Amino acid sequence: xxxxxLEEMAxxxxxxxxxxxxxxxxxxxxxxxxxxxxxxxxxxxxxxxxGGITPDDVLExxxxxxxxxxxxxxxxxxxxxxxxxxxxxxxxxxKAAQGEETSLQRCNTGMPFFTRQKKIVLENAGRIDxxxxxxxxxxxxxxxxxxxLHNLRPAQVIEIITASGLxxxxxxxxxxxxxxxxxxxxxxxxxxVICNGDEGDPGAFMDRSVMEDDPHRVxxxxxxxxxxxxxxxxxxxxxxxxxxxxxxxxTAISRAERHNLLGTNIAGSGFSFSIExxxxxxxxxxxxxxxxxxxxxxxxxxxxxxxPYPAQAGLWNCxxxxxxxxxxxxxxxxxxxxxxxxxxxxxxxxxxxxxxxLTGAVCNTxxxxxxxxxxxxxxxxxxxxxxxxxxxxxxxxxxxxxGGCIPEELLDTPVDYESLRSLGSIMGSGGMxxxxxxxxxxxxxxxxxxxxxxESCGKCIPCRAGTAEMALxxxxxxxxxxxxxxxxxxxxxxxxxxxxxxCGLGQSAPNPVRSTLRYFRDEVMAHVLEKRCPxxxxxxxxxxxxxxxx
Amino acid sequence: MRDLLAVPPPPTEDKRWRIVEAAxxxxxxxxxxxxxxLHAVQETFGCLDEASLRFCAGRLRVPLSKxxxxxxxxxxxxxxxxxxxxxxxxxxxxCYIRNSPRLLKAVTQEFGIEEGQTTEDKNLSLLTAxxxxxxxxxxxxxxxxxxxxxxxxxxLIERLKALPAEETKREAEK
Numbered sequence: 024x025x026x027x028x029l030e031e032m033a034x035x036x037x038x039x040x041x042x043x044x045x046x047x048x049x050x051x052x053x054x055x056x057x058x059x060x061x062x063x064x065x066x067x068x069x070x071x072x073x074g075g076i077t078p079d080d081v082l083e084x085x086x087x088x089x090x091x092x093x094x095x096x097x098x099x100x101x102x103x104x105x106x107x108x109x110x111x112x113x114x115x116x117x118k119a120a121q122g123e124e125t126s127l128q129r130c131n132t133g134m135p136f137f138t139r140q141k142k143i144v145l146e147n148a149g150r151i152d153x154x155x156x157x158x159x160x161x162x163x164x165x166x167x168x169x170x171x172l173h174n175l176r177p178a179q180v181i182e183i184i185t186a187s188g189l190x191x192x193x194x195x196x197x198x199x200x201x202x203x204x205x206x207x208x209x210x211x212x213x214x215x216v217i218c219n220g221d222e223g224d225p226g227a228f229m230d231r232s233v234m235e236d237d238p239h240r241v242x243x244x245x246x247x248x249x250x251x252x253x254x255x256x257x258x259x260x261x262x263x264x265x266x267x268x269x270x271x272x273x274t275a276i277s278r279a280e281r282h283n284l285l286g287t288n289i290a291g292s293g294f295s296f297s298i299e300x301x302x303x304x305x306x307x308x309x310x311x312x313x314x315x316x317x318x319x320x321x322x323x324x325x326x327x328x329x330x331p332y333p334a335q336a337g338l339w340n341c342x343x344x345x346x347x348x349x350x351x352x353x354x355x356x357x358x359x360x361x362x363x364x365x366x367x368x369x370x371x372x373x374x375x376x377x378x379x380x381l382t383g384a385v386c387n388t389x390x391x392x393x394x395x396x397x398x399x400x401x402x403x404x405x406x407x408x409x410x411x412x413x414x415x416x417x418x419x420x421x422x423x424x425x426g427g428c429i430p431e432e433l434l435d436t437p438v439d440y441e442s443l444r445s446l447g448s449i450m451g452s453g454g455m456x457x458x459x460x461x462x463x464x465x466x467x468x469x470x471x472x473x474x475x476x477x478e479s480c481g482k483c484i485p486c487r488a489g490t491a492e493m494a495l496x497x498x499x500x501x502x503x504x505x506x507x508x509x510x511x512x513x514x515x516x517x518x519x520x521x522x523x524x525x526c527g528l529g530q531s532a533p534n535p536v537r538s539t540l541r542y543f544r545d546e547v548m549a550h551v552l553e554k555r556c557p558x559x560x561x562x563x564x565x566x567x568x569x570x571x572x573x
Numbered sequence: 574m575r576d577l578l579a580v581p582p583p584p585t586e587d588k589r590w591r592i593v594e595a596a597x598x599x600x601x602x603x604x605x606x607x608x609x610x611l612h613a614v615q616e617t618f619g620c621l622d623e624a625s626l627r628f629c630a631g632r633l634r635v636p637l638s639k640x641x642x643x644x645x646x647x648x649x650x651x652x653x654x655x656x657x658x659x660x661x662x663x664x665x666x667x668c669y670i671r672n673s674p675r676l677l678k679a680v681t682q683e684f685g686i687e688e689g690q691t692t693e694d695k696n697l698s699l700l701t702a703x704x705x706x707x708x709x710x711x712x713x714x715x716x717x718x719x720x721x722x723x724x725x726x727x728x729l730i731e732r733l734k735a736l737p738a739e740e741t742k743r744e745a746e747k
Contacts (some may be wrong), residue, residue, distance in 0.1 A: 029722070053706060053707045053710075054707060054709050054710055054722075055722065056720070057707055057710055057719075057721070057722045058710075058722060059714070077638060090709035091709055120631075149622070200675035222706070223704075224704070225664070225665035225666045225667075226665050226666035226667045226704060226708050227704070227706075227708070228704075228706035228707070228708055231706045252744065263649045264706065265706065301608075302608070302609070302612055303610075303647075303649075304611070304612065304647030304648070304649040304650060305647050305648035305649035305703070306646060306647050306648065307703065311614065318607045318608065319605075319606040321603075321604055321605035321606060321608055321635075321643070322605075322607075322639070322643060323642055323643055323646040324646065324647075368718060380708055380709070381709075382662075382666075382708040382709050383666075383667055383669035383670055383671070383711075384670070384671075388667075388708070388710075388711075389709050390709075420666065423666065424665035448599055454666065454708075456666050456667055456670065456708075458670055461670075462670050467666075467670065470666070470669050471666075476702070478703075480646075548613050571635035
């Protein structure tokens, strides 16, 4: 497929869309599907003829973001979004699709949840049909790829990515351009490109949404990366828990191959690149790059010491470029609109946008993408709409089991890699869990430590034994059996595990505990000294007033 | 002496072993397609029993210890047969802070099974998940793959009690 054919496909698709002024977009993100939006779409198709529209007018699109109010449905004629639409509302919705008055509940798209976002990675989510390549192409899809293949040298692509300031969105924030340059320079063939879609963080589903809602964006990003570093083979590693993402990616790969946007001699450029899918089997540690490689090679997902980094010796000991789903999905937009445009967003060394999953005790739970550098307060209270019900804000947890809990007084911190790290948390892959006064910080710390303990692969002792010991100590604290010396022991263990573990899992496992001890020490000490749990969550076994053996 | 190069036959006459064979063929019978093969076995037969692990080891020429190691390393693989219905309680962070442990406790008490176990009538298996990625609907449970949003112990127990036993399920499939 050459540029003219691509333009032709986009034009045909846009014309087809303009002939469907009454189309209805039904959100079929995970949230809305659980609220039966797939059955709503089926009901709409069934009744479409009676309502004066065709079944083709009913589109199943990706996540519109505001999962709290699902199912969400958008009508093309008015652009209105309706929320909490039930199957019984199908007839009413068909009326709305033709511009008639309806009694359906309208979603206020003028509220900060929608207006304060900046969508780049998610620009197509909720708009395009993820199963059709034409839909992606008509929204500028694959344009960057064809331009790059015909007009730019690989080194120029890497320069653009470097200048854009894009950093790894999986959590660690390693500069993407630098990583690409290392792989490009590495000796040895073949080279591999891997997309890390093993989203194991509890409380995070960004990558799932990107893969389900806009799979071609990920493939285009990977192909661009492969061109830049000289790789010929790509692998997308997806969790087995995401069957829908797997299906969508499979469809996308076969469509892209059919149109010669993947495979041999892509678009007549002489460049060949193919992508295969690998299914994970559920192990948090496989998010670590060397563990992921071990898993792709058919073994247990255990990490190995670095160096050598995968950029030098990765899959089958060949130079390998691994990036997270969101990082790959950012690439096409950067190459389309330029590095200056991308670098104009963000603060300091953190540029561009980041997708977050806003969940927990906030009103507007859902998927958001914001410019990096917004404050936590703006995200939680303006975009998130504040705490649900009568609750009061207590903490926001970022970075999952590798991050930490941030208290109210630090809410004005901008969300960027360096600022969050200085607070003892991390940006992480993008889970943001808001907690109110009903959550006990000791309980939360214990939850994360239990998680790390069970997910530790067992290869290195500090992580295997350290997380188990820390989990025990936290349990003691939660049960009111700990004394002040236990808290000191816990602090020493935190330091030891952080300093001596082999991979990122162990090195960051103490973060939730350390941040809790740093910002919520009073609450921890209430468990230890007064034998009470202020939030009323922990199963304190000893009554207040009984002597402690400090 | 046993011929170490002989190709082992499938553990049973079941024709579905062809699906597993096909998965191995796609991976050119290379040891690195072990995980794909185990996925195929589990999808086809529901779990990885000892006979199937031995078969995969022989066919892919991977030591049985390694096959067992891989099968037990990943959460997704089940070594015991599952019940007719599977209930997965999500213990992801968002679900946890919205009380999903209470869901787990309720099911445990009501049906007398612990996490990872199956009821005696083989109707229900109880599993937990690290996060099913439906955090904005927390707390959630998955019943036979379908997400149940915003559960309470009462609502979940009600759903589980209403589960059809074997015959009715077959009828529904027809």
